[in-house]
Amino acid sequence: xxxxxxxxxxxxxxxxxxxxxxxxxxxxxxxxxxxxxxxxxxxxxxxxxxxxxxxxxxxxxxxxxxxxxxxxxxxxxxxxxxxxxxxxxxxxxxxxxxxxxxxxxxxxxxxxxxxxxxxxxxxxxxxxxxxxxxxxxxxxxxxxxxxxxxxxxxxxxxxxxxxxxxxxxxxxxxxxxxxxxxxxxxxxxxxxxxxxxxxxxxxxxxxxxxxxxxxxxxxxxxxxxxxxxxxxxxxxxxxxxxxxxxxxxxxxxxxxxxxxxxxxxxxxxxxxxxxxxxxxxxxxxxxxxxxxxxxxxxxxxxxxxxxxxxxxxxxxxxxxxxxxxxxxxxxxxxxxxxxxxxxxxxxxxxxxxxxxxxxxxxxxxxxxxxxxxxxxxxxxxxxxxxxxxxxxxxxxxxxxxxxxxxxxxxxxxxxxxxxxxxxxxxxxxxxxxxxxxxxxxxxxxxxxxxxxxxxxxxxxxxxxxxxxxxxxxxxxxxxxxxxxxxxxxxxxxxxxxxxxxxxxxxxxxxxxxxxxxxxxxxxxxxxxxxxxxxxxxxxxxxxxxxxxxxxxxxxxxxxxxxxxxxxxxxxxxxxxxxxxxxxxxxxxxxxxxxxxxx
Amino acid sequence: xxxxxxxxxxxxxxxxxxxxxxxxxxxxxxxxxxxxxxxxxxxxxxxxxxxxxxxxxxxxxxxxxxxxxxxxxxxxxxxxxxxxxxxxxxxxxxxxxxxxxxxxxxxxxxxxxxxxxxxxxxxxxxxxxxxxxxxxxxxxxxxxxxxxxxxxxxxxxxxxxxxxxxxxxxxxxxxxxxxxxxxxxxxxxxxxxxxxxxxxxxxxxxxxxxxxxxxxxxxxxxxxxxxxxxxxxxxxxxxxxxxxxxxxxxxxxxxxxxxxxxxxxxxxxxxxxxxxxxxxxxxxxxxxxxxxxxxxxxxxxxxxxxxxxxxxxxxxxxxxxxxxxxxxxxxxxxxxxxxxxxxxxxxxxxxxxxxxxxxxxxxxxxxxxxxxxxxxxxxxxxxxxxxxxxxxxxx
Numbered sequence: 003x004x005x006x007x008x009x010x011x012x013x014x015x016x017x018x019x020x021x022x023x024x025x026x027x028x029x030x031x032x033x034x035x036x037x038x039x040x041x042x043x044x045x046x047x048x049x050x051x052x053x054x055x056x057x058x059x060x061x062x063x064x065x066x067x068x069x070x071x072x073x074x075x076x077x078x079x080x081x082x083x084x085x086x087x088x089x090x091x092x093x094x095x096x097x098x099x100x101x102x103x104x105x106x107x108x109x110x111x112x113x114x115x116x117x118x119x120x121x122x123x124x125x126x127x128x129x130x131x132x133x134x135x136x137x138x139x140x141x142x143x144x145x146x147x148x149x150x151x152x153x154x155x156x157x158x159x160x161x162x163x164x165x166x167x168x169x170x171x172x173x174x175x176x177x178x179x180x181x182x183x184x185x186x187x188x189x190x191x192x193x194x195x196x197x198x199x200x201x202x203x204x205x206x207x208x209x210x211x212x213x214x215x216x217x218x219x220x221x222x223x224x225x226x227x228x229x230x231x232x233x234x235x236x237x238x239x240x241x242x243x244x245x246x247x248x249x250x251x252x253x254x255x256x257x258x259x260x261x262x263x264x265x266x267x268x269x270x271x272x273x274x275x276x277x278x279x280x281x282x283x284x285x286x287x288x289x290x291x292x293x294x295x296x297x298x299x300x301x302x303x304x305x306x307x308x309x310x311x312x313x314x315x316x317x318x319x320x321x322x323x324x325x326x327x328x329x330x331x332x333x334x335x336x337x338x339x340x341x342x343x344x345x346x347x348x349x350x351x352x353x354x355x356x357x358x359x360x361x362x363x364x365x366x367x368x369x370x371x372x373x374x375x376x377x378x379x380x381x382x383x384x385x386x387x388x389x390x391x392x393x394x395x396x397x398x399x400x401x402x403x404x405x406x407x408x409x410x411x412x413x414x415x416x417x418x419x420x421x422x423x424x425x426x427x428x429x430x431x432x433x434x435x436x437x438x439x440x441x442x443x444x445x446x447x448x449x450x451x452x453x454x455x456x457x458x459x460x461x462x463x464x465x466x467x468x469x470x471x472x473x474x475x476x477x478x479x480x481x482x483x484x485x486x487x488x489x490x491x492x493x494x495x496x497x498x499x500x501x502x503x504x505x506x507x508x509x510x511x512x513x514x515x516x517x518x519x520x521x522x523x524x525x526x527x528x529x530x531x532x533x534x535x536x537x538x539x540x541x542x543x544x545x546x547x548x549x550x551x552x553x554x555x556x557x558x559x560x561x562x563x564x565x566x567x568x569x570x571x572x573x574x575x576x577x578x579x580x581x582x583x584x585x586x587x588x589x590x591x592x593x594x595x596x597x598x599x600x
Numbered sequence: 601x602x603x604x605x606x607x608x609x610x611x612x613x614x615x616x617x618x619x620x621x622x623x624x625x626x627x628x629x630x631x632x633x634x635x636x637x638x639x640x641x642x643x644x645x646x647x648x649x650x651x652x653x654x655x656x657x658x659x660x661x662x663x664x665x666x667x668x669x670x671x672x673x674x675x676x677x678x679x680x681x682x683x684x685x686x687x688x689x690x691x692x693x694x695x696x697x698x699x700x701x702x703x704x705x706x707x708x709x710x711x712x713x714x715x716x717x718x719x720x721x722x723x724x725x726x727x728x729x730x731x732x733x734x735x736x737x738x739x740x741x742x743x744x745x746x747x748x749x750x751x752x753x754x755x756x757x758x759x760x761x762x763x764x765x766x767x768x769x770x771x772x773x774x775x776x777x778x779x780x781x782x783x784x785x786x787x788x789x790x791x792x793x794x795x796x797x798x799x800x801x802x803x804x805x806x807x808x809x810x811x812x813x814x815x816x817x818x819x820x821x822x823x824x825x826x827x828x829x830x831x832x833x834x835x836x837x838x839x840x841x842x843x844x845x846x847x848x849x850x851x852x853x854x855x856x857x858x859x860x861x862x863x864x865x866x867x868x869x870x871x872x873x874x875x876x877x878x879x880x881x882x883x884x885x886x887x888x889x890x891x892x893x894x895x896x897x898x899x900x901x902x903x904x905x906x907x908x909x910x911x912x913x914x915x916x917x918x919x920x921x922x923x924x925x926x927x928x929x930x931x932x933x934x935x936x937x938x939x940x941x942x943x944x945x946x947x948x949x950x951x952x953x954x955x956x957x958x959x960x961x962x963x964x965x966x967x968x969x970x971x972x973x974x975x976x977x978x979x980x981x982x983x984x985x986x987x988x989x990x991x992x993x994x995x
């Protein structure tokens with residue numbers, strides 16, 4: 003008995019053990035219970051389904067499952083959106099790898115011009131909200147299918163845009179692919195920069211031709227990075243909501259997320275919850291595939307990180323054309339979208355880009371007392387916008403502090419107790435939110451926290467629910483970087499402190515945190531930026547009193563107030579870039595470093 | 601003599617029936633409610649689908665010197681509002697005191713039947729509004745009519761609703777996505793009622809010169825119409841404002857016989873808009889159409905059952921039915937300092953108090969009701985799911 007007690011005592015004397023226990027409780031409540039709650043929700047009648055199911059609200063039903071999988075509606079509700087999600091995501095991976103990988107190769111291995119500027123700009127889409135390119139696409143290529151003024155492209159060139167080009171799968175694939183191209187660039191570029199030049203030199207000595215060198219050395223070398231890119235881009239685009247919402251809906255092209263949004267907002271949320279579960283299953287499957295591949299991959303030290311001098315491939319005659327092409331692509335995904343937002347936020351009448359049609363009213367105009375959109379105060383003078391902006395900042399800071407701190411502590415305690423079942427369990431729990439697509443996660447929280455449970459009151463409509471979900475959703479980012487950096491930190495450093503009798507908190511503040519400063523800052527910065535530009539996580543949870551900038555943008559867009567929407571979008575981008583810039587200047591940490599770039 | 605007795609009996613019957621139906625009128629007067637509301641002191645929070653009410657709340661507070669912590673109107677679309685109100689009331693969260701909401705079908709099924717909101721009116725409202733106090737109090741009627749681009753569509757060319765299914769108008773008709781806006785869905789649901797289906801059958805013959813033959817999946821002419829309209833390339837847009845701008849935009853090139861089923865209000869707004877200059881592309885709306893020229897739907901004013909300040913909410917509601925509450929008094933300001941003008945000059949909005957005049961050039965609501973389908977929230981609630989599912993299948 004005494005021995006047992008002593009064991010417990012000694013277990014609890016280690017701060018990291020206490021941390022692990024606390025994390026276990028915290029994550030069980032906020033990650034595991036919600037998962038159970040959403041399963042329950044697929045078996046009950048919701049208020050909006052009363053007239054459909056003709057049973058009392060809250061009673062048990064198999065209606066949702068039958069409707070989703072064994073009715074005439076299965077294909078419309080489930081299989082078609084699923085197929086759309088899968089093939090657009092697969093093709094978006096292709097675009098990302100082609101553009102991002104190609105650009106990485108040009109930068110790392112050739113003598114392309116203007117590398118410095120181009121690489122800075124190429125990262126742009128990653129920092130911006132995911133719908134930026136989709137909105138820009140619409141600004142440019144909107145066509146007459148919805149009537150009205152054509153987009154900027156047609157206004158300038160007079161060339162009419164065919165339907166398939168303006169809306170539906172094609173633009174979704176292109177804009178999603180381009181948005182995630184920086185992933186490919188960062189991951190593949192990292193390998194290309196650090197790969198051992200000896201391999202290629204050996205090939206050159208053996209007089210291997212360039213094509214063969216490329217297919218037999220370069221490609222196999224970057225394959226692991228390509229696979230990581232595929233996993234990352236595929237799962238990100240599977241869960242993307244804003245892009246298919248903006249570009250798919252006009253031609254009724256539904257993917258899983260947009261179908262889920264319409265069922266949850268409409269009169270059959272039960273089916274929406276089933277779609278959420280389906281999305282979780284898919285992303286768990288993706289993760290298993292990923293782990294399997296990593297597990298079977300033989301590890302050779304091919305990326306040594308100390309390549310003396312990589313021989314740059316001389317583009318010769320192709321140098322200028324290729325540089326110009328890269329330049330063009332980079333401009334298309336970075337500066338040109340910004341120009342389109344600026345234009346759309348100042349024109350009065352759609353499609354007329356003459357100076358006489360421009361006004362700054364949507365930015366700084368005074369309220370005219372009416373109720374139409376031209377009568378409202380410009381966004382910089384609008385109290386609602388300021389309130390929303392403040393709410394966004396408050397939320398992002400809260401989530402960053404929450405996720406960053408919990409993530410860092412989780413990383414610390416997981417690594418310190420590495421090998422124990424407790425550590426493994428907590429590590430897996432911190433990772434689960436990553437696997438749950440944002441909108442599915444929001445659906446779970448909606449179902450779980452919209453009623454009082456035990457001592458926890460209903461959190462629906464409060465700031466707390468947004469802060470909680472943001473913290474949990476971004477926890478994997480912070481805990482990953484926490485684990486990775488703690489792994490590199492030898493425990494002896496801390497042990498030296500222990501021997502000297504330095505208390506735990508002092509060891510953290512004086513030893514661990516200063517050493518890990520950059521990663522910790524990244525661990526805070528990533529959640530902040532992600533939160534600032536998050537839409538799908540919040541769109542079904544915010545209420546009118548709790549709007550954030552992104553949902554305000556969505557609200558304006560749904561109302562058709564394009565000028566305000568574009569102006570708000572610019573505001574979001576500006577804030578994100580500004581914060582990124584300040585943090586980068588102050589600490590040297592940056593988003594690119596957070597995702598593994600150099 | 602017999603006739604006279606019958607007449608008197610009938611009058612008595614009608615009188616007693618109406619007395620029964622409207623016996624619920626609260627005896628409290630506006631002054632009493634206002635005093636009680638001020639004394640209560642709690643917040644006044646209003647959720648509304650109509651932008652004007654947001655300003656009305658501020659004007660109300662300014663006019664009557666209501667000095668409490670929070671007086672606020674929040675504009676929320678009906679889908680979100682239903683979720684929010686249901687959740688808030690069910691879990692006892694302090695939210696709205698009063699809501700202004702359209703989409704009668706869902707409001708009845710999900711909010712009224714569940715006891716989250718209730719219908720309320722006092723004698724003052726009853727005197728002004730009459731039978732529209734029940735089953736749900738109508739604050740405002742809005743209408744959606746067929747609006748067309750007059751440069752490409754002749755006046756009188758569109759005169760039968762079946763034109764929406766005619767190949768020569770393929771891909772030219774727009775309306776806000778019925779799946780996004782309940783009132784549009786309710787209109788389609790109303791088309792499937794026996795009465796309207798019969799009218800549609802007749803109108804079909806008039807338009808196409810032959811009898812309507814129903815497809816196997818269409819129970820009646822209403823469904824058949826919906827199916828043919830969707831299959832003829834109905835464009836389901838994101839907002840009436842955008843649609844109005846789109847079909848009348850001067851920058852479009854190809855001549856297209858654009859038309860749209862949208863609020864009259866947005867049509868008028870577009871006329872005033874600088875986009876439509878004299879002699880350029882203009883919009884007009886269909887005044888005569890077989891069998892109906894569009895639809896009219898109410899926005900209801902209802903009190904939440906967990907209101908923090910029900911008295912003030914009720915006082916606000918009473919005030920809205922006065923001319924000052926509708927048009928403003930020309931003095932009272934909104935929060936941003938501008939003078940509250942309410943519904944002044946607005947087409948397409950008609951007070952539940954029919955004594956309040958409509959905008960110059962617009963017709964009174966009684967005229968509109970003759971040519972438009974009116975939403976019946978009870979019928980719509982019962983058949984909504986059927987029509988939604990039907991549309992899912994045919995798209």
